[in-house]
Amino acid sequence: MPLGIGCTAKPGKSRNNKTGSWRVYYPVMDNAKCTGCGTCQLICPEGCITGSGKTLQIDLDFCKGCGLCAEECPDKAKAISMHLEDK
Numbered sequence: 001m002p003l004g005i006g007c008t009a010k011p012g013k014s015r016n017n018k019t020g021s022w023r024v025y026y027p028v029m030d031n032a033k034c035t036g037c038g039t040c041q042l043i044c045p046e047g048c049i050t051g052s053g054k055t056l057q058i059d060l061d062f063c064k065g066c067g068l069c070a071e072e073c074p075d076k077a078k079a080i081s082m083h084l085e086d087k
């Protein structure tokens, strides 16, 4: 079975992969600003950004909050911002 781009394993293979409980920052995507370039999907080490075009979603159950997606989202879009978890 082919794997998704940018990851070594599909998210959701194991309950142990759920990182939402210890994440410090979480990403928020503004789909209105998204250009659909796909960079965030390519770079996410967890492969937890799904969808296509400008209608992407982030599965926070598997996001570890590394911020790579927000960092690499192109300057002209800046469609992803990181926010401190309220725990």
Ligand code: SF4
Residues within 6 Å of the ligand: 027, 043, 044, 045, 046, 047, 048, 049, 058, 062, 063, 064, 065, 066, 067, 068, 069, 070
């Ligand atoms: S913060 Fe990291 S793990 Fe979460 S969606 Fe962005 S790149 Fe993926």
Ligand code: SF4
Residues within 6 Å of the ligand: 029, 033, 034, 035, 036, 037, 038, 039, 040, 041, 053, 056, 072, 073, 074, 077, 078, 079, 080
């Ligand atoms: S990197 Fe930014 S502009 Fe590109 S698809 Fe992801 S959210 Fe959209």
